Amino acid sequence: MSNKHIIFIDLDGTALYDWETMTDKTVATIKKVTSLGHIVCIATGRPYRSSKVFYDKLELRTPIINYNGALIHHPYDEHFDEISREINVNYILKVFDEIGHLIENAFCEYYENIFIYKESEDIMPLVHPDGGKIIFGEFKNTLHLNPNGFILLTYPDTYPDVEKYFMEKFAGILKFRNWGGEYQQIVEVYTPETNKGNAMQFICDYYGIPMENTIAIGDGENDVEMLKQAGFGVAMENGHPSVKEVAKFITKANTEDGVAYFLKTFFNLE
Structure with a gap:
């Protein structure tokens, strides 16, 4: 599809209702987006061990960004050039x-x-x-x-x-x-190189999809670079002021299924 998008989604304060819950509405909406041929990637400050449950729930088969971009790997592609940024x-x-x-x-x-x-x-x-x-x-x-x-x-x-x-x-x-x-x-x-924006660029290069075809959704200061570089940056209503400042769209809060609300609106799912 010529208008294929990559959607980078943060977890805490964004896709998650609380520390350990992703609502059925959010799950169903993200799955609908992937069924249309778009690519969804999780971009989180969490380690892989605590984000895997949501990766699996969404049935993703894409690279995942952990530690805010310090670790980028693909659980299902052994040939993926993993990135590991480390502090001396x-x-x-x-x-x-x-x-x-x-x-x-x-x-x-x-x-x-x-x-x-x-x-x-x-x-x-x-x-x-x-x-x-x-x-x-x-x-x-x-x-x-x-x-x-x-x-x-x-x-x-x-x-x-x-x-x-x-x-x-x-x-x-x-x-x-x-x-x-x-x-x-x-x-x-x-490290200075560690941010979700750099990680997003790396994954875009992996798929050969231009940055203008990216969407980034987040709520925290660690999401600012990602939203600034994305073709379309989306901040959560509950987000930090610095994130809202660089966003093109502000969606509902994480406790109101803000990710699902935006995706349904952007992709005309209803």
């Missing part, structure tokens, strides 16, 4: 040597391996532990490889100091963002 472990050890007193806890991930600095129930909901191998302990003793992701939990009110540190010590080397809202203490650290 020495940078992580340097962070703990220099500002460890500002960090309450942290975790790193490499594929399905989860390295957690301190054993604590508070951090487990962020980790998506099911299906992963957990290793507890100080990173200087446990982390001997370059991980895909690095998440810090700062002590209350120390984020400004952490932000200043990364800006001074790692400018041009590492990027970071604060999750904000109820997650003010959480800082995500990643």
Whole structure:
């Protein structure tokens, strides 16, 4: 089909009603879109182990973007040139040597391996532990490889100091963002090349489909690059202001099946 689209869809706050639910309406609508010959790809900050359930529910056979673009692979194509963007472990050890007193806890991930600095129930909901191998302990003793992701939990009110540190010590080397809202203490650290926009371009090249035939749907700051590069960027009503600013369309909230609403409207499904 000459007007084939690739649709990149975020999970949390976008396609998911809550932390673990995708509604039947959203599932049915996405399946209808794929039945028309369009391509749907999940683009999420989650690891593969906690996004696979939705990938399978949608019966996808496409590449999947995990860790916000730090890992791109195709579960059903062994010839797919997998992308794995990794953070130099020495940078992580340097962070703990220099500002460890500002960090309450942290975790790193490499594929399905989860390295957690301190054993604590508070951090487990962020980790998506099911299906992963957990290793507890100080990173200087446990982390001997370059991980895909690095998440810090700062002590209350120390984020400004952490932000200043990364800006001074790692400018041009590492990027970071604060999750904000109820997650003010959480800082995500990643390589400059890691973003969903770059991942989207890689998958477009894989399929030979131009960027103008892409749709990107998201709600968070980690979706901004994806929406900016897409032919048609869609923000959720519940989305961050920075996402709405770059979107061409604002759909209903995730709790109102906003993804299904947009797809039905765009593709005239009803």
